[in-house]
Amino acid sequence: MPVPWIPSAPASPPADADSYADASPTTSHWGAFGVRHLPGGGIEPVPHPADPSPSPLLGGVPGALRHVTRIHRPAVRRGWLEHGSGPRERRADEPFVEVPWDEALDLAAAELDRVRREHGNRAVFGGSYGWASAGRFHHAQSQLHRFLGQFGGFTSSRNSYSNGTSYVLLPYIVGDPEMVLRGASSWPTITAHTELIVAFGGIPAKNVHVTPGGVTRHTTPGHLAALAARGTRVALVSPLRDDLPDGPATDWYPVRPATDTALMLGLAHTLLHEGLHDQAFLDRYTAGSDVFAAYVLGKTDGTAKDADWASAICGIPADRIRALARRMADARTLVTVTWSLQRAQHGEQPVWAGLALAALLGQIGLPGGGFGHGYGSMGDTGDTGPQTRLPHLPQGPNPVPDFIPCARIADLLLHPGESYDYDGARLRYPDIRLVHWAGGNPFHHHQDLGRLRRAFGRPDTVIVHETHWTATARHADIVFPATTALEREDFGGGRHDTHLIAMHRSADPVGEARDDHAVLAALAGRLGFGERFTEGRTPRQWLEHLYGEWAARTEGAPSFEDFWAAGEWQLPEQPAQQTRTLLADFRADPGAAPLTTPSGRIELASARIAALGLPDCPGHPAWLEPDEWPGAPDAARLPLLLIANQPATRLHSQLDTGAVSLAAKVAGREALQLHPADAAARSISDGDLVRVFNDRGACLAGAVLTGRVRPGVVRLPTGAWFDPVPGHEPPLCAHGNPNVLTADIPSSRLSQGCVGQHALVEVERYEGDPPPVTVRRPPVLLDSDGATSDRLP
Structure with missing residues (x-):
């Protein structure tokens, strides 16, 4: 029998103070x-x-801390150790040889030095995604970038897979991205003032427990319950009913995936056609509203984007579209767009169209009205905690100017010297010979994993710091075993967090694992800048130093000794006036508080973007048909639209070996939700093992039948550790990683963002003996004599 799937794992019960007092404090x-x-x-x-x-x-x-896949000792891929550096077609197909720390450090330092001498520092790519730990000193990205900057520089990456598209777009249309990403109405303001929330992508409860650095008080679930008690209505626009908890009064609009922009344009047409828009607001606070209106009304291309037009694309009946637009105009309305919508081809468009829709209503800058981006995408969106910058390790300058948008890592490795567009500039990929990765698992975040495997075969050397034998570690040449946050001292806290937490060491390191700082300090010593990297401080001395500098400029902060003994310090509360939306001052007087856009106003049409002449990102919000959606030509052959969203049972791929994630597996694999009608058409029953496939690859998953997904849609969360079955090309993942199916193309030539949210697929019941899941065991490890190591955990 399959283990029951957990669609939205219940929260842990709150603890009492006595239980917590007996425990070692930490954060995550x-x-x-x-x-x-x-x-x-x-x-x-x-x-x-x-x-x-x-x-x-x-x-x-608990299950992840001492899992059998923890890396105990430094290891070097056998082919690299025996034949030296150079490209390899299949790095992950070879066993690893465990070696002493000094030997591994000597090999890595010598290779870093060789690449610098022969190819220059721009041939080194410093990969780190920053999610390895909530600690501010043992922050893998800061440690690695500090080391590589002092090494002479490195090719870096910008933005994120989560909202990289928005971070490029928003400066063109609102100026500071924080205006909408961090400065929209707080949850208490929404609860007090908002009458209708139109939630494109919903407000997924599964995401609100996570934020960089952590949140000591998770308040969003309580605010959603308060909305329900107040009777605030929510229009859930999503193909997934679970994108909003069951509590609030909800009208579900099960839109076809990738068509939210068309629905937004249909709503905008109703507002304009029926005179329900706020023209005075548009005239005073926006630029380009005439261009946008002409497009919506069909004056520029002869096609009116009315409710009937939108209905044919998005699958929502036209009368429901018109009725929703009228309700929006008649209430204090908050239009929200999750980050998931911009993780798609043409992902700029739903963000821009959502902002334009809110502008037509004229409520931007009003308490509880206007536009929000990221509610339900991260735990601190809408939070009212302090905005204090917490102590952190300075990274220092990077002498190398070369960078890539983070989602273009495979292009970087596969196409050195090729040029590409990004944010209005024409850039060129450097020739990367060495990848140094610490803190992150690109074989979770990236798309088209078959292509990424080929890309990881191209550099001369890949160095990885990892806690577990993830796919990234298995694709490395030199692997350094890293400690987890529980195995070292640090302090941590998140954006808007209410507490700074002293992270006491609560577990001994596994095997010979060392923290990233110790590894990089040893490499820096071998490369001649060890004293500059450490500044003569031990990790404990760094904590005291960084905290002391911060406390000196933070009123009321206790001494380090008192802070450490107490295990935390509750940060001063934020003044009440800071909880207002950042756009309130702009609304009060746009002349005195202009935006940093060319017009000083919200740009519903951007002359700067239009001047770039990008066919995949015009100068105003527009419906652009993606390559993969239910109306695409390939949909006849691949009739199901896969949604590869964030999991409820782990953070990205972290904790996939823990009890919560393992309990959610079905047939030993990741769970695939599909509608009963789609399952019946394929003779699939609940709990069956199924094969999900397209031209890029395939994966095995356990079927879960539910009416909470739109027919024609399947959901397979990201984060199952990539487990390619030998001999399959394109790859077959035995464990259910959906990124064997997603496309590695940019959102547009403007942002070069990630498109990992959607893919066209087909699903069939798997017949025969399935290949085993192997990623829950370490790879083949050899001792220095070439025999299978007898020191396996």
Whole structure:
């Protein structure tokens, strides 16, 4: 029998102060907690007593800490050790040889030095995504970038897979991206003032427990419950009913995936055609509204984007579209767009169209009205916690100016010297010979993993710091075993967090694992800048130094000794006036508080973008048909639209070896949701093992039948560790990683963002003996004599 799937894992029960007092304090991206040691050597996470809604991910911590896939010792790929550096077609197909620390460090330092001498520093790519730990000193990205900057520089990456498209677009249309990403109405303001929320992509509860650095008090679930109690209505625009909890009064609009922009344009047409828009607001606060209106009304291309036009594309009846537009005009309305919508081809368009729709209503800058971007995408969106910058390790300058948008890593490795467009500039990919990666798993974040495998075969050398034998570690040449946050001292806290947490060491390191700082300090010493990297400080001395500098400019901060003994310091509360939307001053007087756009106003049409002449990102919000959506030509052959969204049971691929994630597996693989009608047409029953496939690859998953997805849609969360079955090309993942199916193309030539949210697929019941899931065991490890290591965990 399959293990029951967990669509939205329940929150952990709050802890009392006495239980927490007996535990070692720490924090994580999923929140603050204590670590209590159990008889027999196990641990138990204890939620912070101030947290009203502790994260369910706490249940995954014990199993991941000492899992058999933890990396115990430095390891070098056998072919690299025997034949030296150079491209390899299949790095992950070879065994690893465990070597002493000094040998591994000598090999890595010599290779870094060789590449610098022979090819220059721009041939080194510093890969780090920043999610390895919530600690501010042992922040893998800061540590690695500091090291490589002092090494002479490196090719870097910009933005993120999560919202990289928006971060490029928003400066053109609102100026500072924080105006909408961090400065929209707070949850208490929404609860008090908002009458209608139109949530494109919903407000997924599964995401609100996670934020960089953590949130000590998870308040969003409580605010959603308050909305329900107040009777605030929510229009959920999503093919997934689980994109909003069941509590609030909800009208579900099960839109066809990738068609939200068409629905927004249909709503805008109704507002314009029926005179329900606020022309005075448009005239005073926006630029280009005439261009946008002419497009919506069909004056520029002869096609009116009315409700009937929109209905044919998005699948929502025209009368429902018109009725929703009228309700929006008759209420204090908040239009929200999740980050998931911009993780798609032409992902700029739903963000821009959503902002334009809110502008037509004239409520931008009003409490609880206007536009929001990211509610339900991250735990701190809408939070009212302090905005204090917490102590952190300075990275220092990077002498090399070359960079890539982060989602273009495979293009970088496969196409050295080729040029590409980005943010209005023409750039060129450097020739990367060495990849140094610490903190992150690109074989989780990236798309088209078969292509990424080929890309990782091209550099001369790949160096990886990792805690577990993830796919990224298995594709490395030199692997350094890294400690987890529980195995070292640090301090941590998130954006808008209410507490700075002292992260006491609560577990001994596994095997010979070392923290990233120790690894990089040893490499820096071999390369001649060890003293400059460490500044003569131990990690504890760094903590005292960074905290001391911060405390000196932070009123009321205790001494480091008192802070460390207490285990935390509650940060001063934010003044009430700072909880207002950042656009309130602009609304009050756009002349005195202009935006940093060319017009000083919200740009519903951008002359700067139009001047770039990009066919995949015109100068105003527009419906652009994506390559993969239910109306595409390939939909006849691949009739199901896959949604590859964030999981409810882990953070990205972290904690996939923990109990919460493992309990959600079906047939031993990741769970695939599909509608009962789609399952019946394919003779698939609940709990069946299925094969999900397209031209890029295939994966195995366990079927879960539910009416909470739109017919024609399947959902397979990201984060299952990539487990390619030998001998399959394109790849077959035995474990259910959806990124064997997603396309590695940019959102547009403007942003070069990620498009990993959608893919056209087909699903069939798997017949015969399935290949085993192997990623829950380490790869083949050899000792220095070439025999299978007898030191396996």
